[in-house]
Amino acid sequence: MSIAPLLNKVFMVDLIKGLKVTFKYQHPKEVYTEQYPLERPAIAERYRGLPRLNVNPETGETLCIACNLCATACPEHLIVVQSERNPATKRKEMTSFTLDISRCMFCGLCAEACSTDCLELSQDYEFALYSRDGFIIDRARMERGSEPTVYTR
Amino acid sequence: MTDSTKSGFYQETAGPDQTFLDANELVLNMGPQHPSTHGVLRVILRLDGEKVLGTECVIGYLHRGVEKIAENRTYTMFNPYVDRMDYVAAVSNGLGYCLAVEKLLNIEAPPRAAYIRVVLTELNRMASHQLWLGTHALDIGAMTPLFYTFRDREEILKIYEKYCGARLTTHAFRIGGTLYETYDGFEQDVNNFVKFVTPKIGEYEELLTTNRIWVERTKGVGVLSGKDCIDFGVTGPVLRAGGVKWDLRKAQPYSMYDKFDFEIPTGENGDTFDRYIVRIAEMRQSLRIIDQAVNSIPAGPIMAKVPKVMKPAVGEVYVSIEAPKGELGYFVVSDGSTQPYRVRVRPPSFVNLQALDKMVRGALVADVVAVIGTLDIVLGEVDR
Amino acid sequence: MLDYVTSYLHSSLTPGQAGNWLWALVYILVIFAGVSGIVIVMNWGERKALAHMQVRLGPMRVGPHGLMQPIADAIKLLTKEDIMPSEADKPIFWLAPVWVVMIAFSVFIVVPFGPTHAVTDMNIGILFMLGVSSLGVLGIVMAGWASNSHFPLMGALRSSAQMVSYEIAMGLAVVSAIVMTGLGGIGPYGIGSGAGSGTLSMIGIVQAQAQQHVWFIFKFFPVGLVAFFIFAVAMIAETNRAPFDLPEAESELVAGFHTEYSGLRWSLFMLGEYAGMVAVSSIAITLWLGGWLRPFPSTHGPAINIPFLWEHPEQGVVDFAFSFAPALVMLALAFFSFFNAMRMPKHPLLKIQTIGLYAFGLVLAGVGLILLAPPVRDRIQDIFWFVFKIACFMYLYIWYRATWPRYRFDQLMKVGWKVLLPLGLGVLLVTGIIGLGPEIAAWLKGVV
Numbered sequence: 001m002s003i004a005p006l007l008n009k010v011f012m013v014d015l016i017k018g019l020k021v022t023f024k025y026q027h028p029k030e031v032y033t034e035q036y037p038l039e040r041p042a043i044a045e046r047y048r049g050l051p052r053l054n055v056n057p058e059t060g061e062t063l064c065i066a067c068n069l070c071a072t073a074c075p076e077h078l079i080v081v082q083s084e085r086n087p088a089t090k091r092k093e094m095t096s097f098t099l100d101i102s103r104c105m106f107c108g109l110c111a112e113a114c115s116t117d118c119l120e121l122s123q124d125y126e127f128a129l130y131s132r133d134g135f136i137i138d139r140a141r142m143e144r145g146s147e148p149t150v151y152t153r
Numbered sequence: 154m155t156d157s158t159k160s161g162f163y164q165e166t167a168g169p170d171q172t173f174l175d176a177n178e179l180v181l182n183m184g185p186q187h188p189s190t191h192g193v194l195r196v197i198l199r200l201d202g203e204k205v206l207g208t209e210c211v212i213g214y215l216h217r218g219v220e221k222i223a224e225n226r227t228y229t230m231f232n233p234y235v236d237r238m239d240y241v242a243a244v245s246n247g248l249g250y251c252l253a254v255e256k257l258l259n260i261e262a263p264p265r266a267a268y269i270r271v272v273l274t275e276l277n278r279m280a281s282h283q284l285w286l287g288t289h290a291l292d293i294g295a296m297t298p299l300f301y302t303f304r305d306r307e308e309i310l311k312i313y314e315k316y317c318g319a320r321l322t323t324h325a326f327r328i329g330g331t332l333y334e335t336y337d338g339f340e341q342d343v344n345n346f347v348k349f350v351t352p353k354i355g356e357y358e359e360l361l362t363t364n365r366i367w368v369e370r371t372k373g374v375g376v377l378s379g380k381d382c383i384d385f386g387v388t389g390p391v392l393r394a395g396g397v398k399w400d401l402r403k404a405q406p407y408s409m410y411d412k413f414d415f416e417i418p419t420g421e422n423g424d425t426f427d428r429y430i431v432r433i434a435e436m437r438q439s440l441r442i443i444d445q446a447v448n449s450i451p452a453g454p455i456m457a458k459v460p461k462v463m464k465p466a467v468g469e470v471y472v473s474i475e476a477p478k479g480e481l482g483y484f485v486v487s488d489g490s491t492q493p494y495r496v497r498v499r500p501p502s503f504v505n506l507q508a509l510d511k512m513v514r515g516a517l518v519a520d521v522v523a524v525i526g527t528l529d530i531v532l533g534e535v536d537r
Numbered sequence: 538m539l540d541y542v543t544s545y546l547h548s549s550l551t552p553g554q555a556g557n558w559l560w561a562l563v564y565i566l567v568i569f570a571g572v573s574g575i576v577i578v579m580n581w582g583e584r585k586a587l588a589h590m591q592v593r594l595g596p597m598r599v600g601p602h603g604l605m606q607p608i609a610d611a612i613k614l615l616t617k618e619d620i621m622p623s624e625a626d627k628p629i630f631w632l633a634p635v636w637v638v639m640i641a642f643s644v645f646i647v648v649p650f651g652p653t654h655a656v657t658d659m660n661i662g663i664l665f666m667l668g669v670s671s672l673g674v675l676g677i678v679m680a681g682w683a684s685n686s687h688f689p690l691m692g693a694l695r696s697s698a699q700m701v702s703y704e705i706a707m708g709l710a711v712v713s714a715i716v717m718t719g720l721g722g723i724g725p726y727g728i729g730s731g732a733g734s735g736t737l738s739m740i741g742i743v744q745a746q747a748q749q750h751v752w753f754i755f756k757f758f759p760v761g762l763v764a765f766f767i768f769a770v771a772m773i774a775e776t777n778r779a780p781f782d783l784p785e786a787e788s789e790l791v792a793g794f795h796t797e798y799s800g801l802r803w804s805l806f807m808l809g810e811y812a813g814m815v816a817v818s819s820i821a822i823t824l825w826l827g828g829w830l831r832p833f834p835s836t837h838g839p840a841i842n843i844p845f846l847w848e849h850p851e852q853g854v855v856d857f858a859f860s861f862a863p864a865l866v867m868l869a870l871a872f873f874s875f876f877n878a879m880r881m882p883k884h885p886l887l888k889i890q891t892i893g894l895y896a897f898g899l900v901l902a903g904v905g906l907i908l909l910a911p912p913v914r915d916r917i918q919d920i921f922w923f924v925f926k927i928a929c930f931m932y933l934y935i936w937y938r939a940t941w942p943r944y945r946f947d948q949l950m951k952v953g954w955k956v957l958l959p960l961g962l963g964v965l966l967v968t969g970i971i972g973l974g975p976e977i978a979a980w981l982k983g984v985v
Contacts, residue, residue, distance in 0.1 A: 073730070290942065295942040297939050300591035366943070366944055517945060
């Protein structure tokens with residue numbers, strides 16, 4: 001063994017090098033933790049969160065044309081769209097739209113399939129619930145969009 | 154694996170050279186709830202004191218029938234499911250599946266898509282290796298690298314989130330290319346990441362590479378020579394650590410990997426330390442590829458002409474890619490309908506796990522943990 | 538009766554030696570409370586320091602910066618369901634944690650926090666400490682055996698083998714320090730045989746360091762340092778801390794010998810472990826780091842005499858300066874609290890926490906101001922320096938845990954038997970040779 005590695009071993013340079021790294025990181029500015037409810041993470045624009053049904057902002061009418069493409073595209077078959085033909089306009093109109101988000105994997109295939117800009121995965125990520133009942137969401141909830149629970153003391 | 158009642162697992166050492174010590178064998182059930190079996194792997198250990206006489210892996214606690222699901226989904230619809238096999242390298246899984254179906258459909262992703270795929274896949278290799286390093290170090294008792302690697306992996310996940318909207322199970326690629334165009338500042342984010350993480354890899358090394366405890370715990374532990382690796386079908390960094398220079402990115406370049414300049418790091422002894430060194434070197438090589446790819450993404454379309462309803466001709470393909478953990482193969486059989494007749498996945502973790510018994514026989518309990526860590530298994534992929 | 542109480546106050550002996558049972562009881566209670574307090578602070582400090590080394594924050598929610606976390610944990614552990622495995626050996630399972638705590642605290646009988654601040658001073662103090670602290674392994678073995686489960690059993694076996702092996706190296710290092718007490722020259726290389734006291738008493742060892750004007754870590758440099766190093770390694774192994782935490786190696790044996798324990802019993806193990814850490818640290822401090830002595834104990838400087846502030850004509854300006862250290866440390870901590878309270882995010886939910894932190898800072902500042910008062914300042918010196926040294930050791934424990942991987946069992950044995958044991962023998966030999974240098978030289982002259 002040559003002299004340098006021997007000295008390194010005797011004076012435990014290898015161990016001290018590691019100690020230096022951990023010591024350096026004690027500085028408060030190195031802390032990486034986000035204090036979640038106080039600091040909220042910045043959500044990317046393309047984030048695939050809770051699905052949302054868009055409405056025409058001017059008229060408030062839904063953009064859904066009840067084409068059922070999203071229901072067909074869904075790998076888990078979670079979307080059920082019910083529609084009936086409006087005798088006045090001769091167009092299909094969506095009567096109910098349900099989605100089971102308890103099994104949804106947010107793959108975004110439904111939003112891709114949507115032929116209008118109606119179905120979209122929003123940036124909403126806070127939809128934890130205390131019971132499974134609330135996970136089958138309906139049209140009203142999806143049009144309202146994000147409604148995070150506000151906790152109070 | 155084998156049925157424990159029939160395999161002779163419990164009688165294996167009974168023989169003329171049996172000593173009185175062998176009578177005190179201890180059967181230890183490690184897992185499925187154990188801190189360091191990396192998920193729900195169950196290893197039944199037959200111990201003589203601390204010495205391991207034999208192991209048996211019991212798998213299937215995370216079986217979800219992914220391959221069967223494929224038979225009931227269209228080609229497009231199955232795409233998100235592959236992310237859930239090796240969930241720490243979801244992008245690589247997606248790439249393999251997309252390449253397989255593209256080959257079946259006889260189309261090729263446009264160059265721009267291929268470059269984006271390379272950037273994301275290499276980022277994914279980084280992420281996977283970082284997660285491996287953190288958990289492996291934790292298994293061996295060093296708590297801190299876990300947090301450093303997770304912190305640095307977070308930057309990759311942020312890039313994913315910005316690119317495709319999901320962090321872990323990304324569903325980033327589509328058959329025929331990619332769905333998402335790069336966002337504004339993608340190149341800059343990736344370049345920043347490369348600049349950010351290069352010194353950090355040095356820090357991991359400072360904590361571990363020369364540390365005498367780390368070296369003692371890993372050198373000569375779980376030796377698997379190159380020949381053994383080939384016999385077991387083990388691939389990936391484990392194979393390369395055994396001295397075999399085999400990397401599918403070089404051997405059968407896919408997705409324009411032949412355009413990039415990188416090296417295949419190899420080890421010599423095939424022990425845990427070599428695998429560690431190889432993976433660290435691979436991280437650096439990945440950064441090299443990312444650096445080349447992200448700064449030369451060509452303009453053009455990101456999606457090939459893909460029929461709306463995919464009905465590949467009757468036939469079968471096998472496409473394999475170099476996933477972070479080894480050769481990830483997809484064998485897709487088409488019967489001409491919209492749904493695959495059969496999708497068989499060759500998961501690297503599953504194949505690599507088979508070498509566990511050979512690697513730990515005669516070692517100590519602590520080595521079992523180290524070897525499970527060094528094999529870099531993900532139970533989602535082992536059980537599928 | 539009152540005489541009995543007050544008579545001790547003028548004594549310069551420990552209550553045990555003075556035979557004053559009442560004060561001995563008071564000392565026992567104070568030390569028990571003090572060590573428990575150190576354990577509580579250590580619990581919080583370890584989680585915070587470890588977290589910051591790992592770029593985390595650690596406990597932040599219970600009280601400002603998680604200051605109330607140990608209390609919350611204690612309440613949670615005390616109110617947890619008391620689970621005893623049905624196949625466990627119940628009496629032994631019950632006894633094991635009690636045993637561990639009992640042993641861990643018994644050691645403190647002879648730990649000198651000051652020249653008279655010990656329950657008693659035995660003439661075999663250091664032997665008593667080593668002997669009693671090594672009984673702790675019995676509790677661990679009992680726990681592992683009584684659990685009737687594989688992981689605890691393996692943890693217990695590892696623990697017994699580990700403690701037995703490291704005790705030997707530890708003992709050799711200790712003997713080297715004890716030999717030094719008998720070699721009573723002044724200064725690091727002061728060799729004057731027969732001049733030293735040659736004692737096993739904990740207080741005697743510290744007084745020997747004071748008389749020889751050197752901490753034993755610097756005596757016969759680097760012999761004392763090497764002996765201290767051996768002890769420092771062995772004491773980590775003795776207390777089952779990283780990187781020698783094999784008996785409870787969480788990634789291998791789940792939780793080692795206390796896998797089957799929960800709630801109060803588990804917390805007793807933790808209490809025992811941390812008290813044990815304090816105990817072995819105090820041995821190291823007593824033997825090598827000058828016990829209650831301040832740094833540079835023999836440097837007094839020019840004598841000064843300031844009315845009311847400093848009325849010790851026999852002591853100098855350096856003593857005067859050092860006497861402010863306890864108060865300054867407390868005030869620094871108070872300032873740190875205020876600083877952090879000011880840095881708290883302005884959020885309605887954090888209002889109470891911010892106020893709490895200010896209050897905590899005020900308490901610390903108050904303590905600091907009390908420590909400035911001359912009578913308190915004089916009396917707190919010894920205890921302060923001892924506790925300060927313990928705190929440094931505790932930080933080192935945390936730092937090691939954050940940084941290094943864990944040894945494997947055979948490697949642990951290798952370090953113990955093949956590195957530390959020969960090194961310990963060598964140190965002992967060299968200490969003897971240096972110490973008896975004049976005699977050996979004279980003898981050689983006679984032979985030649």
